[in-house]
Amino acid sequence: MNFDVEKIRKDFPLLQRTVYNKPLIYLDNAATNQKPRQVLQRMADYYENENSNIHRGTHKLSIQATTAYEQARQTVAQFIHAPAAEQIIFTKGTTESINLVAATFGERFVQNGDEILITHMEHHSNIVPWQLMCGRRGATLRVADIAEDGTLDMDDFKRKLTPKTKLVAFAHVSNTLGTINPAQQLVKLAHDAGARVLIDGAQAVAHLPVDVQALDCDFYCFSAHKIYGPMGNGVLYGKKEILEELPPYQGGGEMISEVTFDKTTFNELPFRFEAGTPNVAGALGLEAALHYIQSVGARAMHQYENDLLLYATEKLSAISGLIIYGNSPEKTGVVTFNLAGIHSYDVGTLLDKFGVAVRTGHMCTQPLTVFYGVPGFIRASFSMYNTRQEVDALADAILRSREMLL
């Protein structure tokens, strides 16, 4: 399929704007990417024509909205190759998905003396929920080391995977380093050791094909807003036999079957984990985003992004004094760097003034700043609508910033 980036850019209204009277060069896509018009229109259309509460009314609108919401669930299931739509739980985002598992899996399966294994490259949202859960359950959080190039230390991972390990949680792709973890292999190792596995797919879904059955993971989470969808919606996929064993997360409407003041029985999957009125427009926006990716061609998009990463890596590596963190052979479109002797905040401040939006700071991965011994990083992250010309402009802005700061 022919990948026409200029045509794609026209679908993204925000990319047409300027900052400080300069064209915006948006390279903070790992934080959130921009939304195509198709997503915005779908959400507006819902509120203009279909808005009503789902799963309860007998009236036309409610039936229509319910059908649309459940169709969105089906689309998500197909996108990640889940066996059934009932295994897709809509959440607020990856963070809530992880917290849901930490709370319910912890309550049901984690005892005093058990262990949870994560890696050194996790986002805070894949660290803190486990810490809290371990505190409540008397369990221990263990952390698999990484190597200098930002890849996982497989020997250390195997060493820390013990009969006490109840759950392994790791990022499919590191938000700071771009490292693609060998997910399938890690799941196999964890299962062989008797542990369940949660994969944080926040940084993966928009950049890699994801097949939860091939991965064989027990849980997979992601956020809509990092895959061209809206903020406030996300997904938790789980294996049916495990989801069915988990206790309820939040109580409320929608998740019940029968309520008396003595006892409540709970609804079936996935509704028992979706208490309260859900973000219907958010789910429909996510569905529109997934359709958009399909219309562009996922494979062509991945290929384009990979070419752009290679170009950016080559271009930035040529800048003297520029240090890249994360040199995994398997990597997505993220280049995280520093300029020797210059603080990341200074570089980020000047890049912003040149019209280049990047992320600076600890990227919600403070353990990685300690690992590399720096106060922060600068991260340029790419989406399907970025271009080589934008990479050139980034490189030029870095050179000019360095000149000012040295």
Next chain:
Amino acid sequence: METISEKENKIVDEFEIYDDWLDKYNYLIEMGKDLPQIDEKHKVKQNLISGCQSSVWLYGEYRDGRVYFSADSDAVITKGIVNLLIRVLSGQTPQAIIDTDLVFIDKIGLKEHLSPTRSNGLVSMIKQMKLYALAFKTKYELKSEK
């Protein structure tokens, strides 16, 4: 001794000659490099104001009715603004420091750096400067009024 607003006006005048942001930031970076060094013994954790982007160390002392500040930061642009704040506030009376609104930052177009979302330590630094002033006022001045 010049008042706070006289010092603020002077800085506004200095920045007025630059209409290009590049020149303005070049000047700010120079100011950062020229920030008088803080005594190493004050550059301790207790005086550290951590932002998630950059950090600031701030130390204040009271002499003859006035407050004197010294500070440092790990980022040079932050240091430049720290330098401006010290030029304006160091050597003033506790009451003057408590009362000031520091309007010059906005006038020279650097207000964005004082937004809480920047998380560069500057917002907390100003709060901390005012707290120093308040503490010195309580400790030295209210006592003598009795």
